[in-house]
Structure formats: C-alpha cells, structure tokens
Amino acid sequence: MKRKLIKTLAVFTTLALTLSLSACGGGEGGAKKSEEASNIIIKNASVYTVDDKSSTAEAVVVKDGLIEYVGTEKEAMGYEDENSKIIDAQGSTVLPGNIDSHMHPAESAVQYCFEIGLQDFFSHEEYLKEIQRFVKENPDLEVYAGAGFMRSFYDSVGPRKEDLDKIVSDKPVILMSADGHSKWVNSKAMELAGITKDTKDPEGGVIQRDPKTGEPAGLLQESAANLVSDLLPEYSLEQYKEAIAWLQGWLNERGITTVYDGMIPVDNENYYMAYQEMAEAGELTIRVCGAWHMAPEMGNEKELRERIDKGIELSKGFTTDYFQVIGFKFFADQVLEEGTAYLDGEYTKELGGGHGIKVWDNDLLAALFTKIDKAGYQIHVHQIGNAAATYALDALEKARETNGANDNRHTFIHVQYLSKENMGRMAKLGMNAMIAPYWSVRDDYYYDIYIPYVGQEMADSMYPAQSLVDAGLNVATHSDFLVTEPDMGWLYYSAVTRTLPQKIFDFWYDGMDEYVRSPDTKATAEKGKYLIGPLKPYDERMKLEDIVKASTYGGAYANYMETEIGSIEKGKKADLLILDQDIFKSDIETVSNLKIKTTVFDGKIVYDGNKK
Incomplete structure (x- = not known):
C-alpha cells in the first residue's frame, strides 16, 4: 500500500533502538505475563x-x-x-484491545530482525550508506534482502541497479519498496533470475528499463518483482518464532491485542507453523487471524483451485483461540503510487495515461470467489481504485447468485476510491470496509504523487471514511504494517481531522522549511510553501466514537469474533x-x-x- 514507514521518535516509541539484528535475539522474546492474581x-x-x-x-x-x-x-x-x-x-x-485488521506481522518481523532496513533514512545517499554498512557487518550472507526505500524519491524509472552493483556485485541484492509493490535489485539478482533486455514484462507487472539502452534499470514493479522471489532468503521455523515473539511485545505496547495477517503463503510451512506452534504452546500475546495469498501468477485455474483446497485443509487444523486462517487474499488492483491502481478515470499524461492494472480476468475471479464463498471462507480484497471495486463486486455478486446469501463477511481493504453506488453494493452483500486513516491526510504525497498522477479533482476525493459508516458498512481499521507503524493516537487523530498529527509532522519534515502544518480547513500556504493540512472531502472526517468502534468492535466483527472480543x-x-x-x-x-x-x-x- 501507500505510506512511508515511520521509524518513530524516541519520544513516543523505543522501536528505533531495537530494530537491528540483535532486536530479536537479545530480548526475552514476547511480552511479559503478569504475576498470578485471583482477579x-x-x-x-x-x-x-x-x-x-x-x-x-x-x-x-x-x-x-x-x-x-x-x-x-x-x-x-x-x-x-x-x-x-x-x-x-x-x-x-x-x-x-485494539484490533489491526490488515497487516503483515510475520513477514515484517523477519524483515526487521534479519534484513536491511531503510525505513529510518530519507535520501538515496543515506540508503546506500546503510546498505553498505549492513553488507560490511554481514559478509557471510548469500543474498542481501531488505525493505523500506521510498519510491517517491526517484523518477518513473526508479532507483538504478548500478548503485547497488558498486556495493555488491557477486551476490544478489533485493530491496522491497516501502509500499511493498516494487523491488530494487542489482545486476546479479537479475542475472540469476534470467532477466535480460529481451525479457518481456509479465502480465500485471513492469520491468523498468533504461530509456536510452532499453536494458533493465533495476526496478521491478508489481508481478515483475516475483521474478526474483526464488532468490530471497528462507527463514527457519525458529527464526519466525523469534521474530513474532519480539513483534508481539511491541504491538502490546501499542495497545494491539488482535491482528489480521493479510497475506499468509500457503507454500511456506515455517511461516504459518510458527503461529500455530506458538498458539498451541500458549506463547502468543496477540490473537492472529489471517488469509491465504492468491495471485494469478500462481498457476492456471486448476492449480489455483488446488491451492484453495490446500488452504482450506490447512485451516481446519488451526483451531486455537489464538491463530486461525479464515479467508483468502486477492489483489483487485495495485497502488496509486506506482501508477498501477485500477481507476475509472485515466492517469495524467505525465504517467502515460491509461487506467492502471486490472489484476484478474473477470470469469476466473468469479469462479474462484464462488468456490471460496461456497466453502464458507472470507474473501479479503485489496482495492484502491473504484474500477477495481466494480469488477470485484461483479465477481462477488455472481458468487452470491450461485451460492445464495450467507454470513461470510467479505472485505475490501484500503478503499482509496469508492463510489456511493459501490458502497451500496457492498452493504447489500454484508461486506466490511478496512480503512487506514493514517493515510487520509494531505502530506507530501498529495503534492508529489497524487496531483501529478491523477489531477486535483481526484486527489481531493480519496479515502472515504464517515460515508462508509453512514452507508451501513462494518468499518474496521488497519495499518498495513510494515507500511505504517500502528499508533492509536495517530489513528484517532487523522480519522477525526484528516490531518497529520503534529508529532508526525515534526518527525517527517524536520528541517524542511518548505512545509507548513495546520489542521484548519481554511488555512493556506504562502507562495513556495506546501500546506500539510486536512485532506478533502472534509465531510469524511469521522466522529471519535466511530473510529474507536471501528478499531475495536469493527475489527472483531470482521473476524467473526464479536461474541468474544x-x-x-x-x-x-x-x-x-x-x-x-x-x-x-x-x-x-x-x-x-x-x-x-x-x-x-x-x-x-x-x-x-x-x-x-
């Protein structure tokens, strides 16, 4: 998804002091449980x-x-x-307890503990220094993986392979962007993956190329990033447990007691068995629900159906109160920041026009949705553009026509653009809307990405919130961690004001005099300045009671847990x-x-x- 990760200031978190290779191994692992008391x-x-x-x-x-x-x-x-x-x-x-209804806890935890972290740095030069430091301190690794670079720091072609080659030329370097939708790689990674000048863009993805030579430049977007997936490091069961134990203590400190893992890999036994074994041993201090990841590049229809069957059989074995897989995750489109969200309108000429990426074939999507819905599992859909919502709803309605009404509580997550008509269709299907108020603010993305990519009118019509509540939808909240670090004060504030909190403004824009902040909807910035203020439409500001409900009961309901939490x-x-x-x-x-x-x-x- 969208947002720059905040490796937060010491004034409101200690995370920045612990995010290193020693973060997982040096502590007690997990949160401390209280001494016994009768009540x-x-x-x-x-x-x-x-x-x-x-x-x-x-x-x-x-x-x-x-x-x-x-x-x-x-x-x-x-x-x-x-x-x-x-x-x-x-x-x-x-x-x-706060419920974060879409994040990537295990994936993020191992990245924080064992890989290159660029989230703390705010320039290309700082990225290169941190990569160089990590490589020097970890000379024996066979592959250097990491995450956190900001796509917005670069032109449309993105960061270049040559900069990584100067640091490491004999081993692959693979770095995921902060939004999770592209990978920056060196020449060795592309060599091992067989990516050349003649390699065609895979369906739903882009291999960015040098505009002069046509050679792959070093950025792989969306499904093209999967071309290097086989090169990524594999983590042991114990490494996943170690990382989860560390992460859950930090989540407890932030008031989170239940999470939804939005992309569990059915082919990574260590990943899901870490949750299961910790749940069975009573070692989890968070409840974990989740969804199996589905993508068209995972196979043909027969293979995708078999993948669903495998996920359902595995799910039947996860029966504790602490870990259950209740659904399947699909991408209907990608993200606005990469020009890959599927929009009704067109992108600007600066981005080459077009409507973005439609991930699934209509008939295939409807067939898979119908199978999952019939089995009684939730369908968890990444949805950014309204065009993505429209065709995903078409598929969900076909499943309803075939299977009849049920209480499967299917979900759209992120919901950056959604028409009133599609809100009504969601309400008729009894769906959830997962929102991230952290992102419904006017920040530098508004000026550097949204207006240039989609124009002023569309930039001023993003992220519905109160209208979702008014439409009768069950609304829940999420951070998409590691995209955004969850913070209840930030969550509540930005939901109510659609403005970045002062503490986040101070951290992000320290020393950047061109940015000024005001929560006042009538505020303006003088010439040459950029106002970090409320995001339109202002009538999407939520009531405090509604955002509290969304982050608690709304999440419980979305996860079929409203009778328990x-x-x-x-x-x-x-x-x-x-x-x-x-x-x-x-x-x-x-x-x-x-x-x-x-x-x-x-x-x-x-x-x-x-x-x-």
Whole structure:
C-alpha cells in the first residue's frame, strides 16, 4: 500500500533502538505475563464499553481470562479478596484491545530482525550508506534482502541497479519498496533470475528499463518483482518464532491485542507453523487471524483451485483461540503510487495515461470467489481504485447468485476510491470496509504523487471514511504494517481531522522549511510553501466514537469474533487497554499523543507502562 514507514521518535516509541539484528535475539522474546492474581479490578476509570448502547462504566473486574463485571466502582470492589490486583485508572479511558485488521506481522518481523532496513533514512545517499554498512557487518550472507526505500524519491524509472552493483556485485541484492509493490535489485539478482533486455514484462507487472539502452534499470514493479522471489532468503521455523515473539511485545505496547495477517503463503510451512506452534504452546500475546495469498501468477485455474483446497485443509487444523486462517487474499488492483491502481478515470499524461492494472480476468475471479464463498471462507480484497471495486463486486455478486446469501463477511481493504453506488453494493452483500486513516491526510504525497498522477479533482476525493459508516458498512481499521507503524493516537487523530498529527509532522519534515502544518480547513500556504493540512472531502472526517468502534468492535466483527472480543461486556475475553487520559474529555490534539498505560490480554497484563 501507500505510506512511508515511520521509524518513530524516541519520544513516543523505543522501536528505533531495537530494530537491528540483535532486536530479536537479545530480548526475552514476547511480552511479559503478569504475576498470578485471583482477579484484576480496574477502578476509578472511564470505561467506554463499545457495546450496542455505547455504555460507560466506572470499573471492570477480570477473572479467569474473562470479563466478570462491568459497572460501578462500589460493586466492583465487592469482588476484592486478598489476592486481587487493583489498578487505579486515575480517571483515564479504558477500551477494548485494539484490533489491526490488515497487516503483515510475520513477514515484517523477519524483515526487521534479519534484513536491511531503510525505513529510518530519507535520501538515496543515506540508503546506500546503510546498505553498505549492513553488507560490511554481514559478509557471510548469500543474498542481501531488505525493505523500506521510498519510491517517491526517484523518477518513473526508479532507483538504478548500478548503485547497488558498486556495493555488491557477486551476490544478489533485493530491496522491497516501502509500499511493498516494487523491488530494487542489482545486476546479479537479475542475472540469476534470467532477466535480460529481451525479457518481456509479465502480465500485471513492469520491468523498468533504461530509456536510452532499453536494458533493465533495476526496478521491478508489481508481478515483475516475483521474478526474483526464488532468490530471497528462507527463514527457519525458529527464526519466525523469534521474530513474532519480539513483534508481539511491541504491538502490546501499542495497545494491539488482535491482528489480521493479510497475506499468509500457503507454500511456506515455517511461516504459518510458527503461529500455530506458538498458539498451541500458549506463547502468543496477540490473537492472529489471517488469509491465504492468491495471485494469478500462481498457476492456471486448476492449480489455483488446488491451492484453495490446500488452504482450506490447512485451516481446519488451526483451531486455537489464538491463530486461525479464515479467508483468502486477492489483489483487485495495485497502488496509486506506482501508477498501477485500477481507476475509472485515466492517469495524467505525465504517467502515460491509461487506467492502471486490472489484476484478474473477470470469469476466473468469479469462479474462484464462488468456490471460496461456497466453502464458507472470507474473501479479503485489496482495492484502491473504484474500477477495481466494480469488477470485484461483479465477481462477488455472481458468487452470491450461485451460492445464495450467507454470513461470510467479505472485505475490501484500503478503499482509496469508492463510489456511493459501490458502497451500496457492498452493504447489500454484508461486506466490511478496512480503512487506514493514517493515510487520509494531505502530506507530501498529495503534492508529489497524487496531483501529478491523477489531477486535483481526484486527489481531493480519496479515502472515504464517515460515508462508509453512514452507508451501513462494518468499518474496521488497519495499518498495513510494515507500511505504517500502528499508533492509536495517530489513528484517532487523522480519522477525526484528516490531518497529520503534529508529532508526525515534526518527525517527517524536520528541517524542511518548505512545509507548513495546520489542521484548519481554511488555512493556506504562502507562495513556495506546501500546506500539510486536512485532506478533502472534509465531510469524511469521522466522529471519535466511530473510529474507536471501528478499531475495536469493527475489527472483531470482521473476524467473526464479536461474541468474544471487541467490546467490554460480561463474559467476553478480557482484552483491555488503560490509556493515559480520558480521550472523550481531552481535545483532539491531546488525543493524538495518547499513550498506553496497561494492556491486558486474555486476562493477563502483557504490557505495564508503569514498569518501563
């Protein structure tokens, strides 16, 4: 997807200090579980339950992993015994655990732990210095993989192979862009993959070429990136476990207790068995749902059907409360930043016009959707352009006509452009809309990519949010990590204001005087300056209550877990957060800086900010 990754400042995270090869191996791995107590009583709280009445309460009692009581402090203290753990929330908000409904946790974790990370750097020269440093410190690796370079730093051809060749010429170097939709490679990688001047662009992909010589320049976009997939390093089961254990502790610190892995590879046993073995051993402090990845380049229709059958059989074995694969992930299109989102309108002349990439054949997509839908599994669709939504909905409606109505809760993720007509079609199908308010802001992408690529009118009509709620859709939230590091204050603030928080502005644009920030919709920038401010349409700004619901109950519902988590109600699993403020009494600027004081997962304290 879209956004530059934020290797965040020390003032609101410690991640930048731990993202190195030692990050996984040097810690205890996973979040610390609390000492045994007969129950946990959270008192003096502003409990926002997110139940169907949006009820509030003063206290919560947790016992045996479940919510025992929600109500007054006086009644809650009646549950106290000599072994109770009493937590004074000091008037702060208590919420259900945050649910990130589309990210790439295991994939991102191994990249952070074992590969080149460029997310901390903001120029081509800095990238090269970091690559050189990593190679020097890891001379024995057979392939140098990594991620995080910004596609927007380069022209349409992208970064060049020659720069990597100067650092490593005898081993492949393969670096994924921050948006996850292209790879920067050296000459050795292309040699081993058999990519030459005569290699044709694969369907749904582009091999960028030197405009003078026609030789591959070093950037492989979309499906063309798969040409080097066989060269990437393979990680052991223990490496995946190590990386997941590290990552989940960091997610707990950010208030996240449930995630959806949006692209589980059915052919990578180590990947999915790491989750499964940790779940069976009681080692997960997050709940993981997920989807098997499907792509047209994985085979013909027969082979794709067999892949679905394999995924379904594997899913039947994942029966714990902590890891389940409930769906199949499809790309309907790609991304606007690469000029590959499938749009109703055309890209500008600067990008060569055209409507972008339509990933699937209509009949094949309808056939696969019908098979998955009949089996009772969720269809999880990457959708950026409205044209992508239209043909994906055509396929989903054909599945409904064939199979009849059901409660499979199919999903569009990202939803950058969506017409009111298609919102209505989604509502009739009972679908989810997964949004990332982190991206619904006017930042440098607006000026450097969106206006040049699609024009002012389309740049001002992106990322519906409140209209999705008003259309009756179940709305959930996601970060697409590692595209964006999840942050609840940022999530809430940008959903409510469609503006970048001050703390993120200060980090991204430090020393860049050409950028000025204001959350005021009437603000303007003087000549030569760029306003980092609210993104139109302004009526897509969400109510705080709606974004809180989307990030809790909305995610639970999307994952078929609304009877177990997503709200604070008696009998539900005790996944809870204590914040450092009452967000419904604070101004929104203060909310943007919220911190998690305590995270409770399955009735156990897995993050205690007071012990840092």
